[in-house]
Amino acid sequence: MRSGREVEADIRALADEDGYYLNPDREITGGIIEGIAANEERLGYWRCPCRMSNGDRAQDIDIICPCAYRDADLEDYGRCYCALYVTKEYLDRGSPGDPIPERRPRSKWEKPSVSPSAAPGAGKPAAAGPIKVWRCEVCGYLCARADAPAVCPICRAKKDRFEEFDLQR
Amino acid sequence: MVSTTTVNGKHSKHDVMLYALSTCIWCKKTKKLLDTMDVKYDFIWVDQLAGQDEDDVMKQVKKHNPDCTVPTMVIDGKTCIVGFKEPEIKKALS
Numbered sequence: 212m213r214s215g216r217e218v219e220a221d222i223r224a225l226a227d228e229d230g231y232y233l234n235p236d237r238e239i240t241g242g243i244i245e246g247i248a249a250n251e252e253r254l255g256y257w258r259c260p261c262r263m264s265n266g267d268r269a270q271d272i273d274i275i276c277p278c279a280y281r282d283a284d285l286e287d288y289g290r291c292y293c294a295l296y297v298t299k300e301y302l303d304r305g306s307p308g309d310p311i312p313e314r315r316p317r318s319k320w321e322k323p324s325v326s327p328s329a330a331p332g333a334g335k336p337a338a339a340g341p342i343k344v345w346r347c348e349v350c351g352y353l354c355a356r357a358d359a360p361a362v363c364p365i366c367r368a369k370k371d372r373f374e375e376f377d378l379q380r
Numbered sequence: 381m382v383s384t385t386t387v388n389g390k391h392s393k394h395d396v397m398l399y400a401l402s403t404c405i406w407c408k409k410t411k412k413l414l415d416t417m418d419v420k421y422d423f424i425w426v427d428q429l430a431g432q433d434e435d436d437v438m439k440q441v442k443k444h445n446p447d448c449t450v451p452t453m454v455i456d457g458k459t460c461i462v463g464f465k466e467p468e469i470k471k472a473l474s
Binding site for chain 1: 450462
């Protein structure tokens with residue numbers, strides 16, 4: 212198992228890149244990072260340590276840290292759901308405040324689990340075909356190729372966090 | 381029936397059940413608060429369950445908190461406090 216310090220270095224780099232901060236409360240940040248490290252060890256991915264799940268990566272795809280709801284929560288509340296990532300405004304406010312509501316729609320976990328082959332980007336890699344534009348949903352990195360890269364060269368997010376991007380939209 | 385862990389405390393006026401995740405700092409803080417308050421309570425680490433046990437416990441949580449978020453604390457089978465809300469917890473258990 213990687214140490215909390217090693218996992219924290221990765222998370223701190225992600226926060227820096229996106230212009231966010233980690234919670235200055237060491238008990239909170241240390242506890243969340245410990246939880247992420249435990250999930251990395253047990254599940255092989257950074258499942259949100261503060262959310263229930265059945266440990267199925269395809270179903271958890273939107274709650275792999277940094278989760279799909281982080282940016283919106285930082286925008287609205289100055290903190291993510293766990294309060295690991297915070298904004299400058301949150302730091303300036305100086306008080307932690309109440310827990311924030313869960314933004315993840317219930318339909319994400321109430322539905323029966325999708326089979327791995329049905330999950331975007333999961334399963335067997337697609338055969339080389341026409342060039343498409345792929346967007347990393349973690350950091351926004353764009354690339355044009357037949358298939359999404361195995362990991363994002365910018366933020367190291369895995370292949371299944373890429374979505375096909377329509378340039379016309 | 382999934383077995384829960386009972387933590388003994390001086391104050392046992394209320395029946396307190398805590399559904400928590402072992403990876404969640406807010407769940408741990410809630411548990412620590414109950415320890416500090418010296419309240420008797422039962423808890424389950426939901427993420428350490430599997431199969432039928434997990435399904436059964438999720439159903440219990442859902443009954444009180446349809447969003448199934450944690451920590452979920454159920455007091456006397458009716459009052460439900462979701463999240464680490466220190467003043468609310470203290471008030472309900474005083």
